[in-house]
Amino acid sequence: MPVPLTMNSKDLYLRLLRYVKPYRHLFVMSILGIVILAATEPVLPALVKPLLDGSFVAKDPLSIKLVPLLMVGIFLIRGVASFVGAVAMKAVANRVVMDLRNEMFGKLLSLPTQRFDDTSTGNLLSKLTYDVSQVTNASTQALVTLVQDSLSVAGLLLWIFYLNWKLALVSFLIAPVIMLVVRIISRRLRGLSRNLQQAMGDLNHVIDEVIQGHKVVKVFAGQPYEKNRFHKVSNWVRRYNMKLVIASEASVPVVQFLAACALAATIYMASLQSAANELTVGGFVSLFGAMAMLLAPIKRLTKLNEPLQRGLAAAESIFGLLDEQPEPDHGTQSAGRTQGRVSFQDVGMRYRDQNSMALRTIDLTVEPGETIALVGPSGSGKTTLMNLLPRFYEATQGRILLDGVDIRSLRLTDLRANLAYVGQDIVLFNGTVAANISYGANSRANEADIIEAAEQAYAMEFIRELPEGLRTRIGENGARLSGGQRQRIAIARALLKNAPILILDEATSALDTQSERKVQQALEHLRKGRTAFIVAHRLSTIENADRIAVLNRGEIVELGSHEELLSQEGLYASLYRMQVESVGNAADRHIAAG
Secondary structure (H helix, E strand, O other): OOOOOOOOHHHHHHHHOOOHHHHHHHHHHHHHHHHHHOOOOHHHHHHHHHHHHHHOOOOOHHHHHHHHHHHHHHHHHHHHHHHHHHHHHHHHHHHHHHHHHHHHHHHHOOOOHHHHHHHHHHHHHHHHHHHHHHHHHHHHHHHHHHHHHHHHHHHHHHHHHHOOOHHEEEEEEEHHHHHHHHHHHHHHHHHHHHHHHHHHHHHHHHHHHHHHHHHHHHHHHOHHHHHHHHHHHHHHHHHHHHHHHHHHHHHHHHHHHHHHHHHHHHHHHHHHHHHHHHHOHHHHHHHHHHHHHHHHHHHHHHHHHHHHHHHHHHHHHHHHHHOOOOOOOOOOEOOOOOOOOEEEEEEEEEOOOOOOOOOEHHHHHEEOOOOOEEEEEOOOOOOHHHHHHOOOOOOOOOEEEEEEEEEHEOOHHHHHHHHHOOOOOOHHHHHHHHHHHOOOOHHHHHHHHHHHHHHOOOOOHOOOOOHHHOOOOOOHHOOOOOHHHHHHHHHHHHHHHHHOOEEEEEEOOOOHHHHHHHHHHHHHHHOOOOOOEEEEEOHHOOOOOOOOOOOOEEEEEEEEEEHHHHHHHHHHHHHHHHHHHHHHHHHHHHHHHH
């Protein structure tokens, strides 16, 4: 599991701002616009003093003409600065979010298999969707508000100091109290934001499971259960959102009340000074206007705490993912096309958080061009052994050699370039048939090679019948194809790779008898000159294998050809007879029903 991130708010925001560096010119432009906008804030109450004292009291002709023109000019400048600052800042923020998403997606591609075993799909999706959107809010509107309103407050306070420093001191009496309130609320908001992110991950997880398993839900009448499960998770999202709203909104009236108290005290003292002719009418109105204008930015700064804390909590989640260790790849040796000699030497494997060993002291050497089948009861370790060869998992003990070289010393890309894999769960992508066959490193394969691979997998016979042939889009995970068709496309993908080592983990399990026979013929041709590992439950499909390794409880208990193992009258013979009898009984029932 990932190690929790323990960065403070300052470090989180500074790290987030590193992603701004490539767009620093736009960022500087946005900050400049925000600064100009904030700098013109105290100019408005400053114009009130010459307007009243010069135009209305002193009847100064210059003031009568100049002040209105200055007001028009100020609002023109503010409009341009506001537009430039907001647009430039959001442009930077959107690019930063795109970069973060790209980096997070790249990290997902490099994470070890165990990480995906430990985390639900919904939680990972939530990081790339919900969490990043919260960072958007923190890096756009929050930053704009923080800079603009902080400068506005500072400018207004400076003008108040300029007018009457004694009265300005009253404003600072409430500053420590406001800071204390904001600090307490910030801690509350950060904790609630973390809980909300987790709840959103759980919500996405439930949705993902229902979408993936909608057929099971329908057949087993799971709709009431799923509705109740979704309602519970959705209700937690609502509750955390409301707690965030309550905490955020509660701070606003408290801060505003404190500011109003300071404003009232200032107005009272200013009235006394005005009565004593220590303050002009224009100065008094300007001072009162500046004090009143302080309330709006103070309110926005107080409300800013919620999106800011949400964004920082999201940044914790995002950087937690980005800081995770990728799958170990300490190999330094390169490898071209290998001969395909594989040797398992005293290999043992135990999954994390499990006490028992999944594999124990596996010793097996497979020569180039040899086909070896792995059979045994469910849970005997067949798939686990095959997962060690491409290093989806690391062996707990022992070592695996490829042409005499420890696979841990090979670069992962070089190791996996020598492997073609077809697993139990067929994975296809929402693209064309051709794109699925020529996936990944074979994406530049020409159409003739794609067709040849499809022909060898006996897939062209149904591909030709599709509306657009090889260019037909097959839907999410091949939803528009039958199970057997999906299986044959996956086999064609492995054939096109033309790797020296072939791993087939129940690769023919979804095929009907006729299709299976055709694929078996293709595999007979394919295995010539290649090392082939075949994991199979149907023993009739591996009778022609050069050797058969029988696993039980993580150990190889029998090894030999089909005939040799039958003559030993051991576990293989028992399993084979059980399957033969099962097939015979099924045929008898079919004849009787007919």
